[in-house]
Amino acid sequence: MQYDLIILDAGHGGSDSGAISNGVMEKRIVLRWVLVLRFILELRGCKVRLVRDGDFYESPLAKAQKANAIAEEEGAENPLFISFHNNKYDKTSANGLENFVHSSASVETILLARNIAVELVKRFSILGPLRQESGSPYPGVKMRNFTVLSKTDMPAILLEIGFISNVPERNFINDPAQDNLIADVIADQICAGQANGVEIVIDEEESTLNTERDDCEELLAEVTAICNSLGWQADKLREILNK
Numbered sequence: 001m002q003y004d005l006i007i008l009d010a011g012h013g014g015s016d017s018g019a020i021s022n023g024v025m026e027k028r029i030v031l032r033w034v035l036v037l038r039f040i041l042e043l044r045g046c047k048v049r050l051v052r053d054g055d056f057y058e059s060p061l062a063k064a065q066k067a068n069a070i071a072e073e074e075g076a077e078n079p080l081f082i083s084f085h086n087n088k089y090d091k092t093s094a095n096g097l098e099n100f101v102h103s104s105a106s107v108e109t110i111l112l113a114r115n116i117a118v119e120l121v122k123r124f125s126i127l128g129p130l131r132q133e134s135g136s137p138y139p140g141v142k143m144r145n146f147t148v149l150s151k152t153d154m155p156a157i158l159l160e161i162g163f164i165s166n167v168p169e170r171n172f173i174n175d176p177a178q179d180n181l182i183a184d185v186i187a188d189q190i191c192a193g194q195a196n197g198v199e200i201v202i203d204e205e206e207s208t209l210n211t212e213r214d215d216c217e218e219l220l221a222e223v224t225a226i227c228n229s230l231g232w233q234a235d236k237l238r239e240i241l242n243k
C-alpha cells in the first residue's frame with residue numbers, strides 16, 4: 001500500500017498523562033516519538049500531519065474526527081493513521097509490545113502492524129519475545145475496536161510500545177537517544193510499500209530538495225522549538241538527528 005498522507009497521533013496529552021511510572025509519563029514519550037518520526041518520514045518524502053503536536057488534551061473521539069478532517073483537508077486518497085502509546089501493568093515483569101487494529105482492518109493494515117511489531121522486536125530484543133494472540137495468525141497484532149481505530153475513516157493502527165511499569169523497558173523508551181532508532185524501524189515499514197511501489201509520493205526534484213541542508217534545518221528547528229517549549233533535551237535530540 002502506498003500512503004499519500006500519514007497522520008500520527010501521540011496518545012493522551014494535557015490533563016491525561018496516560019501511563020505514569022516513577023515520574024515518567026506516557027504522553028511525553030509518545031509525543032517525542034511522533035515528532036521524530038514525522039521528521040524522518042518527511043525526509044523520506046512522505047506527507048505527515050500530527051493530531052497532537054503539543055501537550056494538550058483531546059478525547060479519542062475528537063482525535064479520530066480530527067484525523068478524518070485532516071485527511072479531507074489534504075485531499076488524501078490513501079491516508080494512514082497511527083496512534084502511539086506505552087503500556088502499563090500491575091505485574092512489573094510484563095513487557096513488550098502490542099499492536100492493535102480494528103476487527104474490520106484490511107490484510108494490508110494487519111500486515112503493516114505485524115511488520116512493525118516483528119521488526120521492532122528484531123531490532124530491540126528488550127521488546128521481545130513477540131507474542132501471538134490465540135486464534136490470530138498474526139504475531140504481535142491484536143484486534144480491538146478502540147475509538148481511534150473504529151472512528152477513523154482510514155487504515156488505522158494503535159501501537160503500544162513498551163511497558164512503562166517495567167524498569168528496563170521504561171529506561172529504554174524514556175531514553176531520547178533511542179527515539180530516532182525506534183522511529184527509523186517504523187518509518188522503514190510505513191515506507192516499505194512506497195519503495196516497492198511503482199511511483200514515489202513526491203517527484204524527483206522535491207526529493208532532492210528534501211535532502212538539502214536547509215530543509216533538514218527547518219524541520220530540526222521546528223522539532224527543537226517544540227521540545228524546548230516542553231523543557232526536553234532538545235540539544236541531545238538535535239545531536240542525535242544530526243548524526
Ligand SMILES: [Zn+2]
Pocket residue numbers: 011012018019026084085086
Ligand atoms: Zn496510552
